[in-house]
Amino acid sequence: MAVGSREVTVTVSLQGLPRESAFCEACFERLTERVSILAGVSRIEVAPEKGQVILDVSPEANVEAVLESTKRIIREVASGFSHETFRIGGMDCPQCAEDIRARVASLDGVFSCSVDFAAARMSVEYDATSTSTDDIASEVRRIGYSARRLHDIERPEGNRDWIALGGAVALYLVAGLVGAETTAGIVLFALAMLVSGARMLRSGLSSLVRFDFTTNALMTIAVIGATGIGELSEAAVVTILYRLGNNLQNRAVQRTRAAIGQLVASAPKSAQVVRNGDAIEVAVAGIAPGDLVHVRSFSAVPVDGVVEDGAGYVDASLLTGESEPQAVSPGSRVLAGSSTTDAPLTLVATKKYHDTTFARTLELIEEGDTKRAHREQVIERLSRWYTPTVILLALTYALVAIGFQLETPTGALHRAFWLLMVACPCALVISIPVAVTTAIGAASRFGALVKGGGVLEALERVKTWVFDKTGTLTYSRLVVEEIVLHRGASRETALEIAGALAAASNHPVARAIAREAKSRVVANETREVPGAGIEGNIHGRQYRLGSAAFTEAAQPGESDARTVYLTDEDGSIATFRLGEQVKAEAREVLKALQAEGRVLLLSGDQQENVRRFADSLGVQEFRAAVSPVEKAEAVKELKKAGPVAMAGDGVNDVAALLEADVGIAMGAAGTDAALECADVVVLNDDLGALSSLVRLSRALRRVVIQNIVFSLLTKVLLVAAGVIWPLSFWIAVAGDMGVSLLVTANSLRLRGETSRADP
Numbered sequence: 001m002a003v004g005s006r007e008v009t010v011t012v013s014l015q016g017l018p019r020e021s022a023f024c025e026a027c028f029e030r031l032t033e034r035v036s037i038l039a040g041v042s043r044i045e046v047a048p049e050k051g052q053v054i055l056d057v058s059p060e061a062n063v064e065a066v067l068e069s070t071k072r073i074i075r076e077v078a079s080g081f082s083h084e085t086f087r088i089g090g091m092d093c094p095q096c097a098e099d100i101r102a103r104v105a106s107l108d109g110v111f112s113c114s115v116d117f118a119a120a121r122m123s124v125e126y127d128a129t130s131t132s133t134d135d136i137a138s139e140v141r142r143i144g145y146s147a148r149r150l151h152d153i154e155r156p157e158g159n160r161d162w163i164a165l166g167g168a169v170a171l172y173l174v175a176g177l178v179g180a181e182t183t184a185g186i187v188l189f190a191l192a193m194l195v196s197g198a199r200m201l202r203s204g205l206s207s208l209v210r211f212d213f214t215t216n217a218l219m220t221i222a223v224i225g226a227t228g229i230g231e232l233s234e235a236a237v238v239t240i241l242y243r244l245g246n247n248l249q250n251r252a253v254q255r256t257r258a259a260i261g262q263l264v265a266s267a268p269k270s271a272q273v274v275r276n277g278d279a280i281e282v283a284v285a286g287i288a289p290g291d292l293v294h295v296r297s298f299s300a301v302p303v304d305g306v307v308e309d310g311a312g313y314v315d316a317s318l319l320t321g322e323s324e325p326q327a328v329s330p331g332s333r334v335l336a337g338s339s340t341t342d343a344p345l346t347l348v349a350t351k352k353y354h355d356t357t358f359a360r361t362l363e364l365i366e367e368g369d370t371k372r373a374h375r376e377q378v379i380e381r382l383s384r385w386y387t388p389t390v391i392l393l394a395l396t397y398a399l400v401a402i403g404f405q406l407e408t409p410t411g412a413l414h415r416a417f418w419l420l421m422v423a424c425p426c427a428l429v430i431s432i433p434v435a436v437t438t439a440i441g442a443a444s445r446f447g448a449l450v451k452g453g454g455v456l457e458a459l460e461r462v463k464t465w466v467f468d469k470t471g472t473l474t475y476s477r478l479v480v481e482e483i484v485l486h487r488g489a490s491r492e493t494a495l496e497i498a499g500a501l502a503a504a505s506n507h508p509v510a511r512a513i514a515r516e517a518k519s520r521v522v523a524n525e526t527r528e529v530p531g532a533g534i535e536g537n538i539h540g541r542q543y544r545l546g547s548a549a550f551t552e553a554a555q556p557g558e559s560d561a562r563t564v565y566l567t568d569e570d571g572s573i574a575t576f577r578l579g580e581q582v583k584a585e586a587r588e589v590l591k592a593l594q595a596e597g598r599v600l601l602l603s604g605d606q607q608e609n610v611r612r613f614a615d616s617l618g619v620q621e622f623r624a625a626v627s628p629v630e631k632a633e634a635v636k637e638l639k640k641a642g643p644v645a646m647a648g649d650g651v652n653d654v655a656a657l658l659e660a661d662v663g664i665a666m667g668a669a670g671t672d673a674a675l676e677c678a679d680v681v682v683l684n685d686d687l688g689a690l691s692s693l694v695r696l697s698r699a700l701r702r703v704v705i706q707n708i709v710f711s712l713l714t715k716v717l718l719v720a721a722g723v724i725w726p727l728s729f730w731i732a733v734a735g736d737m738g739v740s741l742l743v744t745a746n747s748l749r750l751r752g753e754t755s756r757a758d759p
Contacts, residue, residue, distance in 0.1 A: 007042060008063055012053045012070045014046075026112055026125060027077055034073045038066055081111065082128040086137065088120050089146035090161075090199065092246040093426040093740075094433060095214035095387075096145070099203050102212060103143055107131055117433055122147065143206055144199035150354075161250070165243050168196030172236050180233050189236045190227075197223060197239030200246075213387040215424045221391070222420040226729060229413050234729045238421065241730055245737025249430075249744055271295070271302040284353045291349045300339050304356045305347030307332045312343025382428075390423040415722065421732035422718045427739040431707035435747040439700045442753050446692050447684035455679045458662050459697040463642030465593050465690075466635055466656070469603035469613060471649030472666045473590075473687070474580035478512040478562070484575040494574035496521050497538055498566045501545040505534050509564055512578055513545070533564075543568050587617050589687045594618070596694075598641075602626050602634060602656075631656040647690065664690070692753075699753045707743045714739045 028046055035053065036044050040061020045054040053074070057066050091097055097115035100122065104113040109130025115122045124136055133149060140147035175188030194201070197219075204220025207213065219242060226235040273282050274292040284302045287293060292308060295301055301314070313325035316338035325341055328334060334347060337358030353359055394416040401412035436453030443450045450456060467473055483491060499517020502510040504526040523536035523543075533546010544551040544567050553565040553572045564576040593599050601622035603610045610624035623634065631648075632655035638644045639661065646653070646660035649667065657663030657678050665678035667685030682689045718735045721727065 007056045008059055010055050010057060010063060010067060012055065012067060012074070014052060014074060027081055030081075031073060031077050034077075035070050038069050040066055080127070082126055084124050084126070084133050084136070085150040086122040086124070086133075086140070086147045087150055088115065088122050088140065090250075091115075091117055091120065091145060092200075092249065093117065093215050094429045095426070096203060096216065099143065099207055099212070099214055099216065100140055100145060102210060103139055103206065104136055107136065107139055110136070117430070119437065121150070144202050161243070161247050164195055164198075165240065165247060168192045168236075168240050168243065171195060172233075172240060175233070175236075186232060189232045193223065193227075193232070193236040193239045196236075196243040200239065200242060213391060215387070215426050215429075218387060218390065218420050218424050222417040222729070225413060225417045225420075229410050229417075231414070231729070237730045238733045241733040241737060245733070245740060249737070249740055268300045268302045287349050287353060289349050289351060293347045293349055295340050295345045295347060297340055297342055297344050301334050301336050301345075301347070303336045303347070303349045303353050304351045304358075305334055305349045307334060307345055308348045309346040310344055312345065313341045314338045314345075315341060386425050386428075390420065390425075394419045394423075411726065415726065418722045418727060418729060418732050419719065421729060422722055422736055423715060424736050426736065427711040427743050428708065428715070430740060431711050431743050431747075432704050434744050435700060435703045435707060435750060438747045438750040439696055439753070442750050443680075443689075443693060443696055445751075446689050447682055447686060448689045448693055449681040449683065450693070451679050453700075455662055456693075456697040456700050458643055458679075459645065459693055460701055461643045462597065462645045462662060462694075464598040464600060464638050464644045466600050466602055466631075466638065466644060466646045466660070467590075468631070468646075468648040468653050468656075469601060469605060469610065470580060472647055473586045473601075473613075473617065474582050475685075477581070478508055478578045479581040480512060480516040480576055481579040482577040484577070486572040486574060487570070489573045494566060495519065497543055498545050498564075498574065498576065500538055501526065501534050501536050501543060501566075504528065504536065509562070509578060510534065510545075513564065513576060541568055543573075582613075582616070583685075583687055585686070585688045589691050590617055590619055592691055593694075594620075600634075600638070602631050604628075628653065628655055632659045635659040696750070696753045699750060703747055703750055707746055710746075711739055711743055 031053070032044055032046055035041060035055070040058040040063075041055055042058060043056035047054060053070060055066065055070065057063050088097075088100065091100070094117040097117040101113050101115040104110055104115075104122065104124060107126075109127040111125045111127070113122065113124045122140070126136070137147040137149075169192075171188050171192035175185045175192060178188065179185045180189065200216050201220055201223070204214070204216035204218075207217040208220065219238070223235045223238055226232075226238065268284055270281050270283050271287060272279050272294040273287060274280075274294070279294060287303050293302060293305060307328050307330050309330065311329040312327075314328050314334055315325045316335055328345070333350075334345070335358060336353065336356040397419065398412045398416040401407050401415070402409050406412070407415075432453070436456070439453070439456055440450050443456075483494060485491065485494060495513075495517040496519045498513050499519025500521040500523040502514040502517065503519065504523060505511075505528050507528075521538060523538050526534060526536035528534040529546070529550060532550035533544060535542065535544040535546075537543075545564060548563075548565055551565040551567040551572075553567055553575070562578045564578065566573045566576070590599055599619055599621065601610065601614050601617075601619050603613075603622070603624055604626055605613075605624060607624040610622050614620075614622040626634065631646075631653060635644055635646050635656050636659050639659075643661040645662040645664060646656050647664040647666055648657055649665070653665075654677050657665060660679075662680065663678045664680040664682060666682050666687070680693065714735070718732070722732065
């Protein structure tokens with residue numbers, strides 16, 4: 001609690017409010033609205049990334065009462081509004097997603113629903129006392145789609161779509177053999193149409209009842225109309241081709257999500273947990289914090305936890321990109337998604353599965369709707385009036401042609417229904433989301449998790465790149481840069497003695513010297529003085545390693561935290577100067593970015609250190625001794641000149657990451673703040689990913705433009721052809737689905753945009 005001259009600033013923990021509620025826009029507004037009207041509250045800031053609500057309260061108000069009321073409101077929001085995310089199967093195009101959204105949103109107890117076609121996900125906010133997840137999933141299945149909760153164990157969907165298509169084709173062929181004019185032939189054609197088009201007809205009729213003119217609604221009108229004018233065989237061909245096109249398109253779209261296949265496959269479905277003294281097998285979703293979990297050798301770690309028993313190595317390359325397995329022992333932290341090697345481990349679970357870094361990483365890769373591209377929003381708005389306009393034009397043509405006797409009623413209706421089929425906006429609507437999902441998957445291949453197409457769209461417009469120094473352009477650990485020898489000592493002897501002393505300490509400086517020395521000598525009677533150094537006996541002689549004051553070095557030279565001295569009873573032996581190891585790719589990446597725009601280095605380090613560091617990398621602009629708050633203020637100021645990208649380590653740069661147009665957290669696997677606040681999380685700590693992201697953002701723009709132009713141009717040509725010549729319905733459907741497949745195939749080319757190339 002902080003007291004100002006006029007008001008009191010207090011913070012209230014969001015603990016107890018589920019993550020889904022804390023980051024739900026509707027719950028955010030409910031919480032803000034209810035707390036802001038409390039007596040004495042002049043300002044409220046809900047900061048879910050910090051897990052806090054920050055209030056400015058009038059000193060005349062009862063602060064304790066405000067705190068208690070805020071806590072009560074948080075509890076009520078947490079208990080009154082439930083959130084669930086579902087995996088949806090069977091969607092043919094984005095307008096199918098809209099159909100599902102409308103049906104679920106109409107259920108009693110559902111407050112809001114959003115469906116992302118490209119990610120095949122549905123997010124629902126609901127009242128658990130009025131409806132349930134089973135009711136919601138059942139409603140989705142009722143209109144012809146599959147639904148399961150995101151963290152439920154995935155069960156194979158099988159090949160039902162292809163089996164249905166094969167059955168429809170067989171019925172159509174038999175109908176042709178028995179005769180299209182016979183009763184048996186008519187019945188078989190009708191069955192072929194129903195078997196192949198059941199989902200489309202069910203969805204289309206549902207949309208028409210609500211006056212929601214989706215792609216399926218267009219096709220339903222056309223198919224029913226074709227049947228009504230006696231062209232049942234043509235209607236059957238239309239539904240069969242439409243089903244074939246959708247099956248092929250679904251398979252292609254699934255490939256856009258293939259980048260997370262390795263992560264998904266590595267997720268264990270169950271784990272061995274010790275409860276009441278017995279080891280039992282439970283689903284990973286049933287593991288609770290505090291449970292003892294046994295992980296066998298060469299097995300995936302099911303939840304985040306701390307090693308209780310056992311020692312060995314853990315491979316976390318899927319999450320961090322680190323090629324070498326990391327040594328772990330009792331007390332070591334282990335992340336879900338990593339895997340053991342040749343030794344079993346027993347962990348104490350620290351999180352539920354759906355709260356683990358692994359589960360949330362999967363969500364981040366798939367969340368293409370978090371920051372949607374502006375182009376995608378424009379196309380979505382366009383599609384809302386496009387379809388009704390097409391229906392109106394087709395109806396107008398039929399009425400004019402029949403009224404003025406331009407052609408027979410059957411011919412006019414045939415051409416009108418043909419127009420409905422060929423003008424379906426599916427290719428146009430999927431032109432952006434499929435490309436965006438493919439690009440996000442491509443980014444994940446080089447370790448970058450991107451939160452939506454809007455982020456990639458913003459990256460291509462960035463004018464200024466801002467970098468933190470430590471942990472971003474350098475590795476977090478120190479290295480020995482220089483050894484100055486005294487009294488004729490050899491480098492090998494100095495390292496051997498210093499390494500033996502350093503091995504007895506966990507201080508970062510000591511660890512750096514120990515890594516450099518790799519000494520096999522053991523120091524006896526060691527004593528560490530915190531903040532000063534360490535001393536010990538080696539072969540009967542007393543040595544000291546540490547600061548100039550502690551070692552009483554004869555030639556202290558410069559004195560700072562990164563200069564360490566080694567002395568014995570006779571004086572100085574060596575001076576060790578340490579520094580941060582610059583990432584190998586840093587100079588090349590910064591040079592490439594500076595060729596495209598402005599690059600600024602912000603660091604909390606001393607002026608001279610930052611100047612030398614900037615000069616070594618060829619960076620012309622830098623600011624030193626900058627606090628985290630000042631970094632955020634600097635980014636805010638820079639944004640006045642154009643979009644800004646900020647790259648930091650995700651630990652003390654959260655405010656600056658949030659302020660930037662594109663916040664990029666480097667090497668942040670397991671950092672909750674980075675996962676929540678950054679727009680891009682580079683798990684493998686590779687700066688080369690930034691160059692690849694810029695390249696990918698530009699490739700995405702090219703592909704999107706190609707898709708939109710191709711979709712619109714081919715639609716115009718097909719409509720013109722249908723007006724000039726009386727073409728069969730199957731040509732219209734083949735043309736429409738062909739364009740959709742080509743647009744999808746063009747988007748899949750982005751999967752190859754994963755090389756480390758300069759922008």
